[in-house]
Amino acid sequence: MANIKNIKAREILDSRGNPTVECDIYLDDNSFGRSAVPSGASTGMHEAIELRDNDKGRYGGKGVKKAISNVLEIVTPKIINQSFDNFYDFDKKLLSIDGTKNKSNLGANATLALSLAYAKALAFQKKEELFQYLSEDNDFVLPVPMMNIINGGSHADNSVDIQEFMIAPIGAPSFGESIRYGCEIFHSLKSKLKSKGLNT
Template sequence: MTAIVKVIGREVMDSRGNPTVEADVVLASGVIGRACAPSGASTGSREALELRDHDDSRYLGKGVLNAVANVNGAIAERVVGMDAAKQREIDDAMIALDGTDNKAKLGANAMLAVSLAAARAHADDQQMPLYQHIANLHGNTEPLTLPVPMMNILNGGEHADNNVDIQEFMIQPVSATSFSEALRMGAEIFHHLKKVLIAEGMNTAVGDEGGFAPNLPSNEAALAVIAKAVANAGYQLGDDITLALDCAASEFFRDGQYDLAGEGRAFHSEGFADYLGGLCDAYPIASIEDGMDESDWDGWAYLTKTLGSRCQLVGDDLFVTTTNILNRGIEEGVGNSILIKFNQIGTLSETLDAIGMAQKA
């Protein structure tokens, strides 16, 4: 009864007000699995292709009617009759149908919406939580726990219209004994941060991901106001709360230099790695995402050598959830962590492949 009998695609709006692809996968049992394809504000150049219409008369060219047509046409024709329980076969069929290295024909957004909708349909048919179904697909038999949340409370870079170069400043409530406690701690610090910014005469408008987006004299100044908010909330920085950064360094890497326009200075690779090291010396930073440009492998190697024993060095734009790129990073000792985003690769099965490779490294 888990045979796919119908696939329906449509254009819907995402949380940023941009169109995206939503797909329904209907099973013979009557169960309907539904999923939408996500997308990011700052993206790696090697990500699978997100198919947009480029018709300036609709949604500033960001419409996805062509991708939706692929869902309702070629993809539906191929996967109807397949078994939703066989995720790998469904994903492999779409990959073969597309026939390109980067999902350029059908669009990663079209393929991913169907891939995730099929997973949801099977999970619902089996009356199983989706996370458990995905764990089963991955062969995970370990007890499942919620992670420590990383809460993005101050935005810069591509996520804000301000002068802060680093894209995300996050807090991690590491002393919390439950997710609900961690959520409460994060919310309290967020509201105390607003009070700190008001007291210092700063803007409390929020950025693209909901963090505050004030103008600040430096990236270190952003860490300083967060540290003050943590203390005002009654928590100990380093014991209760650690910090994390998403530099999104590719966004300010220009002509071989890391151009911190907000601070009026620029660095070559080793200098910027040392700059980040200085921030780690001053504050308990447990994780740095995309601390170097996605193509600066020498810079990444130096960053890993100097900071890899002290904190997570997360490859997002660097690895783009792609196994052949991740394998190079593992072999060359570049980075020590990976950010997983299934929109970067386009199917659930390929996403699980990247997770498995990282776990075995």
């Protein structure tokens, strides 16, 4: 197993213009993995803690310099020049460094970026795509897509309490057909709601 040769971390912007953590991990056999971890629009009370800087002068307090500092100054010295048998052992090491159930010391944005970057480096080492590496020789099967058809809660400007209403077109003969089913249901629902004078 190759040793970790170098780790880089930086603050980037996600598709919503919010800062997030991006990490690069280089192994000494020149394998490489990079990952960025944008946050969701809402978080639940039991989710791992995403570390934000809370400096209102930068990105409205959403900067991630502290999480990046944790990657470079706390985690890197403890894992540099080490090798791990697999990404499970790497993740266990990250959890032990953090020492909390909710990842509040290092930040879930730091640990997830590192975890995914390491898994991608291992996939690169085996000349596989990440999904192939993670499948561990299981047959590849496309999943049934889940599609959001109505938004509520923090995702919408309405008074619907439930955050997302989703469908899963189970029983479709192919992935392409399941996408078609979902699109047709979505547009049919939109027409039905419009005909009743309801918001879409």
